[in-house]
Amino acid sequence: MITSVLVANRGEIACRIFRTCRELGIATVAVYADPDASALHVREADAAVRLPGATPAETYLRGELIVKAALAAGADAVHPGYGFLSENAEFARAVRAAGLVWIGPPPEAIEAMASKTRAKELMGIAPLTEVTADDLPVLVKAAAGGGGRGMRVVRELSVLDEELTAARAEALSAFGDGEVFVEPYVEGGRHVEVQILADTHGTVWALGTRDCSLQRRHQKVIEEAPAPGLSPALDAEIRSSAVRAARAVSYVGAGTVEFLVAGDRAYFLEMNTRLQVEHPVTEAVFGVDLVELQLRVAEGEPLPGEPPAPDGHAVEARLYAEDPSAAWAPQAGTLHLLAFPSGVRVDTGFASGDAVGVHYDPMLAKVVAWAPTRSSAVRRLAGALGRTRVHGVVTNRDLLVRALGHEEFASGRMDTGFFDRHLSSLVADDAPVAEVYAAAAAAVASSCRRAAAGPRFGAYRNLPSQPQLKVYAGGDRHEIRYHRTRTGFELVGVPGARVVEAHAHRVTLEVDGIRRDFAIHAYGGDIHAYEGGDIHAYDGGDIHVDHGTHTWTLTPHPRFPEPERALTPGSLLAPMPGTVVRIAEGLAEGDQVQAGQPLLWLEAMKMEHRIAAPAAGTLTALHVTPGRQVEPGTLLAVVQPVPPAQREVQPVPPAQHAVHPVPTEETP
Structure with missing residues (x-):
């Protein structure tokens, strides 16, 4: 009988396995890299063992250290979870050789199927060995692992070598195996x-x-059964x-x-x-x-x-820390609040207060709804996601809700090109009220917090004044002014709005005759202000305003703002925190570059992200070298553009997928 299980993984899947082990009375052991020292899966385990590694991403690929950790912690079984070493036959053999129970398939089965090239050979399907222009488009795909890492669509023969190099590097980083192969790639499905x-x-x-x-x-983003x-x-x-x-x-x-x-x-x-x-x-x-x-x-x-026998229908959505409107760029930062409604299953590796780092997949949670029918399950999941609260990082929550409500998905006619076709409409703002009302609620709540904090922040007085809150939301700036009177608050310059009730963290406004409740949360330090003056925030703290299924993130404008940094036209800034893994071969300052030409690659959350020239021009500055870690907004390079009339923009073709016939009984 198994008495203690070490999970050779991290995050959500480790927490999920621990949950079942606890229900069965089995002890649990976690392993962790340094960035995960205080992670939820470490906190939930009965014991935890630190794994040293050259880089955090490589740590969970050190099979010999994981086996030693299992033996040292007294575990008698190892569960690999998914990703990392879960499809590594040598790791499975090492676990068994150490006298531990391997909770997975035989190493021989892993070898036969975990490598996609060998699996296709077993099923009678051969990948392409040579690629010509007639074969395009093709798919470059990692032989090991999954999750889309190490995959590249190639539509032009001239970029095949470049994409092969990128796929190998990404696969090696994610799975410890840089083998890739090429197969035909066709539309839809x-x-x-x-x-x-x-x-x-x-x-x-x-x-x-x-x-x-x-x-x-x-x-995958949304799955169902x-x-x-x-x-x-x-x-x-x-x-x-x-x-x-x-x-x-x-x-x-x-x-x-x-x-x-x-x-x-x-x-x-x-x-x-x-x-x-x-x-x-x-x-x-x-x-x-x-x-x-x-x-x-x-x-x-x-x-x-x-x-x-099956019963009913279930739908799962993956909540990611990413910005779908910015090419799905992964996000990092502190999760000030992560809260889910009741009535759905939630598998997560995070809790409020945890940090989302840059080294691993940005999935925050999986939210799962079941119902007797598909339409009921979809509606239940969409409602639960709409009531989910995530403060601190940008997520794909709103996109998930809109995708679940899209007619194409509702009718079951979706395919793998769904997001390619509908992304622009799915990221469009559909807030129930204008953003200015959320800013007004934030201003009133801030005044209530100051009043509750003590007289030094000011309360009602007979002197005429118009306190104000200046906030940014995206590229928009709002200046909210108000009066505090004996009977409450009067908003100035916010048409159609009346303050019905005000508290430090909840404000009710009547907007054009309709009462609306706003929940206000301020992070990153207290919001300070002076009656008759501007509200300003220390430590760059944001204000999150929730109303119904919508959340606004407002950034207070400092009372004495620092001068904005002037950027040279054509400046390329890091869109996310990460590490510069390589520069385009032979690239140097002074080179002429074309629009869309890859300049360098960032690695963040186990994915490589290509930074390309925004327009044709001259590379006048290159500020980074391989191995450098950068934060969002770091200046990477500068491309001095040529006049707009001389630029060419290439359209991006829709996504496609590789296909292979299902083998028949006679297939060897």
Whole structure:
């Protein structure tokens, strides 16, 4: 019997595995890199072991150190979670060689399927060995791992070598394996997968299907079970193919077989020999705990006959610290508040007060809703996300809510190009009221906080005054003025608004005859002001205003602001915190560059982000070198543009996906 499990992972999946272990009475051991010393998964474990590493991203790839940690902490089993070493056969062998139980498939099955190139060979599909212009577009793809890392779409033969280099570097950083391959790439299609679970007694379960078509950067964002709109014949074909794939490698444990569905045909993509991020939707529909079943299978128990019957529908959304309107740029910073409503399942590796770093995937949480029907589940999830509160970092929350409500998704007609087609409309502002009213509520609440803090901040007085709050929201500036009277507050210059009730953290306004409640949270130091003067904030603290399902982030304007830094036209600023991993080969100051030409690459949250020339011109300055860590806003380079009439802008084609036919029974 397993008595203590070390999870060779971090964040949300480690916390999720610990939860099941606690319910089963199994002790837990965490491992952590230095940036994760106070992370939630470390706090939730019974014991934790620090892993030294050259860089934080490499730490969780040090299999020999993880095995030593398990032995030192008295664990008798290792669960790999997903990502990192979860599909590394040598790590599985090392765990077993140390006398520990490996909660995963046999190393031989991992070798056969975890490498996408070998998996395709096993299924009778060969990747491209040579690429010509006639083969384009093609997909460069990492042989190991998943999550969209190490993937590149190539539409021009001239950039193939560059994209191969970038994919290898990204794959090596994320998975410790820089092998990549090239395969055909075609338009559209849906991403459908099958959850597999197999024991050591020859039983293989196919626990229904999942649709994971809503993706960005080849990484899933919204998943659901069962996959909608499949004909009974196609559903049966997909599940049968998944079982054949598992039996072909004598699979044991949990795994996922992925397909691309186009029309009434399914094409094999890959098999992931691990637990998937989206496994909760299968758990919700089938009423099982896949981690518990993984543990029982690892202990040698047989699966109990036939799988349970599915019931209802479940939808999962991944809440990311990222800005969809800025090319999905990952965000970092302190989570001042992370709060979810009741009635949905939440798997997360963060809590209020935690820091979102730059070294790992920016996923904050998975929010899962179940209901008897698909439409009810989608509506329940959208409502829960709308009531989710995240203060401190920009997230994709609003995009998720709008995507769930989009007609194309609601009708089940979505495909993997959904975000490419609809991103501009999904990031558009749909606030229920104008931003100025949120700023007005923030100003009134700030005055209430000052009054509650003591007389030195001022209260009602007979002297005429117009205190004000100056805030920025995005590129807009608002100056809110008001009077404090014996009966309350009077707003100045805010048409159609009346203060009904005011407190330090809650303000009710009547806007054009409709009462609206605003919740106000101030962070980064107290908001100070003087009656008759400007409110100003120390430490750059933001004010977050929540109303219904909308949140505004307001930045107070200092009473005595510092002069703004003048930037040279064509300045390229770091869009996120990260590390400069390389400069374009041969690039030097004085070179002529073209619009869109890659200049350098930043690594942040295990992804490489290309920084390209915004326009054709001359590279007049290059301020960084490989290995330098930068913060958002760091000046990277300057491209002096040529006159606009001489510039060329190339349109970005829609996303496409690689496809391969599903092998038949006769496929060797």
